[in-house]
Amino acid sequence: xxxxxxxxxxxxxxxxxxxxxxxxxxxxxxxxxxxxxxxxxxxxxxxxxxxxxxxxxxxxxxxxxxxxxxxxxxxxxxxxxxxxxxxxxxxxxxxxxxxxxxxxxxxxxxxxxxxxxxxxxxxxxxxxxxxxxxxxxxxxxxxxxxxxxxxxxxxxxxxxxxxxxxxxxxxxxxxxxxxxxxxxxxxxxxxxxxxxxxxxxxxxxxxxxxxxxxxxxxxxxxxxxxxxxxxxxxxxxxxxxxxxxxxxxxxxxxxxxxxxxxxxxxxxxxxxxxxxxxxxxxxxxxxxxxxxxxxxxxxxxxxxxxxxxxxxxxxxxxxxxxxxxxxxxxxxxxxxxxxxxxxxxxxxxxxxxxxxxxxxxxxxxxxxxxxxxxxxxxxxxxxxxxxxxxxxxxxxxxxxxxxxxxxxxxxxxxxxxxxxxxxxxxxxxxxxxxxxx
Amino acid sequence: xxxxxxxxxxxxxxxxxxxxxxxxxxxxxxxxxxxxxxxxxxxxxxxxxxxxxxxxxxxxxxxxxxxxxxxxxxxxxxxxxxxxxxxxxxxxxxxxxxxxxxxxxxxxxxxxxxxxxxxxxxxxxxxxxxxxxxxxxxxxxxxxxxxxxxxxxxxxxxxxxxxxxxxxxxxxxxxxxxxxxxxxxxxxxxxxxxxxxxxxxxxxxxxxxxxxxxxxxxxxxxxxxxxxxxxxxxxxxxxxxxxxxxxxxxxxxxxxxxxxxxxxxxxxxxxxxxxxxxxxxxxxxxxxxxxxxxxxxxxxxxxxxxxxxxxxxxxxxxxxxxxxxxxxxxxxxxxxxxxxxxxxxxxxxxxxxxxxxxxxxxxxxxxxxxxxxxxxxxxxxxxxxxxxxxxxxxxxxxxxxxxxxxxxxxxxxxxxxxxxxxxxxxxxxxxxxxxxxxxxxxxxxxxxxxxxxxxxxxxxxxxxxxxxxxxxxxxxxxxxxxxxxxxxxxx
Numbered sequence: 001x002x003x004x005x006x007x008x009x010x011x012x013x014x015x016x017x018x019x020x021x022x023x024x025x026x027x028x029x030x031x032x033x034x035x036x037x038x039x040x041x042x043x044x045x046x047x048x049x050x051x052x053x054x055x056x057x058x059x060x061x062x063x064x065x066x067x068x069x070x071x072x073x074x075x076x077x078x079x080x081x082x083x084x085x086x087x088x089x090x091x092x093x094x095x096x097x098x099x100x101x102x103x104x105x106x107x108x109x110x111x112x113x114x115x116x117x118x119x120x121x122x123x124x125x126x127x128x129x130x131x132x133x134x135x136x137x138x139x140x141x142x143x144x145x146x147x148x149x150x151x152x153x154x155x156x157x158x159x160x161x162x163x164x165x166x167x168x169x170x171x172x173x174x175x176x177x178x179x180x181x182x183x184x185x186x187x188x189x190x191x192x193x194x195x196x197x198x199x200x201x202x203x204x205x206x207x208x209x210x211x212x213x214x215x216x217x218x219x220x221x222x223x224x225x226x227x228x229x230x231x232x233x234x235x236x237x238x239x240x241x242x243x244x245x246x247x248x249x250x251x252x253x254x255x256x257x258x259x260x261x262x263x264x265x266x267x268x269x270x271x272x273x274x275x276x277x278x279x280x281x282x283x284x285x286x287x288x289x290x291x292x293x294x295x296x297x298x299x300x301x302x303x304x305x306x307x308x309x310x311x312x313x314x315x316x317x318x319x320x321x322x323x324x325x326x327x328x329x330x331x332x333x334x335x336x337x338x339x340x341x342x343x344x345x346x347x348x349x350x351x352x353x354x355x356x357x358x359x360x361x362x363x364x365x366x367x368x369x370x371x372x373x374x375x376x377x378x379x380x381x382x383x384x385x386x387x388x389x390x391x392x393x394x395x396x397x398x399x400x401x402x403x404x405x406x407x408x409x410x411x412x413x414x415x416x417x418x419x420x421x422x423x424x425x426x427x428x429x430x431x432x433x434x435x436x437x
Numbered sequence: 438x439x440x441x442x443x444x445x446x447x448x449x450x451x452x453x454x455x456x457x458x459x460x461x462x463x464x465x466x467x468x469x470x471x472x473x474x475x476x477x478x479x480x481x482x483x484x485x486x487x488x489x490x491x492x493x494x495x496x497x498x499x500x501x502x503x504x505x506x507x508x509x510x511x512x513x514x515x516x517x518x519x520x521x522x523x524x525x526x527x528x529x530x531x532x533x534x535x536x537x538x539x540x541x542x543x544x545x546x547x548x549x550x551x552x553x554x555x556x557x558x559x560x561x562x563x564x565x566x567x568x569x570x571x572x573x574x575x576x577x578x579x580x581x582x583x584x585x586x587x588x589x590x591x592x593x594x595x596x597x598x599x600x601x602x603x604x605x606x607x608x609x610x611x612x613x614x615x616x617x618x619x620x621x622x623x624x625x626x627x628x629x630x631x632x633x634x635x636x637x638x639x640x641x642x643x644x645x646x647x648x649x650x651x652x653x654x655x656x657x658x659x660x661x662x663x664x665x666x667x668x669x670x671x672x673x674x675x676x677x678x679x680x681x682x683x684x685x686x687x688x689x690x691x692x693x694x695x696x697x698x699x700x701x702x703x704x705x706x707x708x709x710x711x712x713x714x715x716x717x718x719x720x721x722x723x724x725x726x727x728x729x730x731x732x733x734x735x736x737x738x739x740x741x742x743x744x745x746x747x748x749x750x751x752x753x754x755x756x757x758x759x760x761x762x763x764x765x766x767x768x769x770x771x772x773x774x775x776x777x778x779x780x781x782x783x784x785x786x787x788x789x790x791x792x793x794x795x796x797x798x799x800x801x802x803x804x805x806x807x808x809x810x811x812x813x814x815x816x817x818x819x820x821x822x823x824x825x826x827x828x829x830x831x832x833x834x835x836x837x838x839x840x841x842x843x844x845x846x847x848x849x850x851x852x853x854x855x856x857x858x859x860x861x862x863x864x865x866x867x868x869x870x871x872x873x874x875x876x877x878x879x880x881x882x883x884x885x886x887x888x889x890x891x892x893x894x895x896x897x898x899x900x901x902x903x904x905x906x907x908x909x910x911x912x913x914x915x916x917x918x919x920x921x922x923x924x925x926x927x928x
Contacts, residue, residue: 045532046527047499047500047532048532048535049492050766052492053523055504056503058488058504058506073481073482075483079505079507080485094560098478099480187844188847367843368841368853370840370842371851372853373626375626375627376627378868378869380868380871380926381851381926384847401873403871437921437924
């Protein structure tokens with residue numbers, strides 16, 4: 001790619017020729033060149049001014065420079081950046097800063113072989129756009145036939161050429177694809193899917209069935225008395241809790257700068273933060289997973305690590321800088337959906353779980369997660385669509401406000417991972433305080 | 438933006454040859470960013486970006502969109518052709534048609550926001566020094582807190598050119614200083630403080646820095662006090678909220694619910710998608726207004742479709758009056774176009790959005806001091822003196838907006854605060870808890886307001902995956918009666 005060659009050549013020139021203040025001693029950059037097509041349906045109608053098919057090509061990336069005097073610069077790269085490199089070098093130099101503990105340019109000893117490209121997804125953009133439209137027409141026909149009234153959905157396909165280069169000789173080039181789709185019915189409940197590969201027919205069918213059955217269950221309104229009770233979180237709600245309350249507190253920069261619920265010493269001593277059955281695992285090398293990659297832009301190889309193992313803190317998420325500062329090895333970084341796995345060695349079956357619930361609710365979606373204080377663990381959230389469970393049966397839908405402390409819930413021995421057929425992500429059963437109208 | 442004259446001329450001519458109506462959206466943006474953690478610089482950056490979005494419409498109303506960063510004419514022609522092909526394909530696939538753009542009147546205009554300090558007046562180095570100094574001064578006053586401070590300065594330049602000859606150029610400068618404070622004891626608590634504007638005066642002018650100081654100190658004290666605070670009992674309460682939370686109430690409860698693209702499913706729309714104009718939704722003392730204000734963080738003089746943005750009285754004297762509408766959905770909603778179309782970047786399609794939204798209450802109680810200096814005890818005293826509360830009443834005072842969310846179709850909205858004070862002879866602090874309300878009844882509970890209007894509650898509003906700057910406010914404090922449809926979610 002000409003862009004990469006030119007950028008590399010320009011940077012090398014600033015390393016070898018006398019550029020006075022602009023002399024650089026190290027650099028890395030990562031580039032994603034992408035082409036994508038996204039289509040949408042709103043209120044049962046394909047396209048329209050807001051949801052019309054969208055085609056885009058772009059170059060986006062990041063550059064990191066170590067200047068001769070050890071100051072550092074970081075900047076975004078896009079298609080036009082190279083139009084005037086001498087001017088941008090001056091701007092980047094002006095935006096340089098001293099960074100205590102900043103890493104040198106890095107190359108890992110080995111890089112994984114991960115499958116990230118699917119030709120069928122690539123074809124959806126250039127040759128086989130019909131298959132992208134088929135998703136939306138299938139959603140609409142099946143759900144309207146099933147008695148649902150309003151369908152809003154999207155489907156998109158992208159392909160990327162990834163490039164990572166650095167002044168230590170690192171050269172990584174790979175092609176990747178991404179397919180995503182979302183489906184939302186009757187403005188009540190929906191799901192989304194994202195992967196390097198397309199959504200296969202059987203998964204697509206279970207996706208549609210799950211949405212249809214949930215929306216229909218929520219239609220009949222019921223009532224429930226407030227108070228403490230067991231709640232079952234849908235997979236996407238479980239994921240939202242994990243990302244908000246655990247991932248944020250596991251970032252190395254937050255831990256080191258005392259902006260996390262966890263301290264550095266908590267990891268050293270393996271502090272217990274969840275029931276021993278529960279684990280949080282980061283995997284960025286699973287084939288075709290959207291969150292997988294070969295290397296971070298810094299040059300750290302993709303890999304696997306337990307962040308929380310058997311309920312105990314194992315490792316924060318560390319880029320090179322915070323790995324240096326905390327005297328630990330850099331870890332893979334979560335990148336997009338699907339790389340974090342929350343699991344239990346012991347899993348409950350969905351049907352057995354609800355059969356055993358005398359009184360409780362299934363939380364289908366939440367309002368306000370982003371407003372919660374992740375460091376305290378406290379939650380106070382509105383669940384506009386819940387399914388009421390009575391003696392193992394779903395008897396209707398309701399709105400509820402749930403509150404409690406998620407860290408305490410994770411430590412509770414009665415908190416359980418529940419497997420839902422057709423979903424790779426688990427549900428979570430926990431106790432909570434419920435307030436109703 | 439004048440350098441794009443030839444490209445625009447050539448693109449519009451090509452669109453004519455293809456038989457389509459074209460909206461061209463050119464964006465040039467530059468931004469400065471400083472991030473400091475506990476007095477140490479974590480990151481500084483300067484970035485520039487540019488790109489073009491092409492929104493194509495066939496005569497029958499088929500729509501297509503393509504975006505690129507490359508401005509060369511040949512590449513732009515390729516992307517226009519792509520957008521046109523998609524638009525024609527939509528016709529064939531019987532997609533939703535929209536011919537409203539053909540009714541637009543062409544406007545030519547150039548609007549440049551007035552700022553005290555131009556974008557490059559202060560260097561990044563000076564900004565870094567100021568951020569470190571401010572961060573350090575606050576940090577040394579407390580023993581058990583950590584502070585992350587972010588300074589961000591952006592200047593977007595836009596040119597919107599259309600097939601009908603419409604051609605507007607405008608810029609949107611904005612700045613924000615944002616601090617996140619984490620206090621640690623046996624527990625951990627996090628609070629925030631921010632000051633926003635249109636230029637770097639928020640960092641360099643003494644009067645603004647003083648406000649920033651007070652806000653961060655207040656947020657630090659609150660975070661420390663929260664370490665010992667319990668959760669409030671969940672239920673319905675009489676509520677006093679600060680102006681930033683009142684902005685959240687206006688934004689979540691009404692702003693989103695009257696955006697014309699969503700009226701088909703919004704609780705404030707009829708079944709045919711028209712706007713429920715004339716419905717009484719609030720006390721007669723209450724009005725809600727959305728208005729782009731120069732110097733404000735969310736200022737935007739023209740819509741992303743090249744239409745002048747105007748002041749909108751969403752609620753006037755308690756009655757639903759106007760919707761926030763753009764050209765694409767105003768007719769369906771049976772409302773006037775108000776120029777509400779905004780977008781995150783040239784890569785996105787504009788949708789109706791708010792700018793600066795505020796709640797105004799008639800005859801507010803006067804209060805002649807800065808809001809940062811008003812303590813909860815003083816608010817309680819004002820309530821009693823003005824017979825707005827009785828001594829034995831349970832009253833919660835909510836401080837510090839932390840964001841919200843709405844489901845217009847179900848009429849449900851939420852927003853969260855940074856802390857809750859139970860007012861009374863003794864003031865007790867509780868943990869933040871969600872404010873969960875119903876659109877059709879929430880504003881019927883507003884009974885009074887205290888203080889002048891304060892409209893600088895800064896935020897970022899997300900809708901359909903697009904983030905745009907938002908702001909707004911109200912009087913210093915708004916008072917609401919207990920309402921069965923408003924739940925404070927607690928223990």
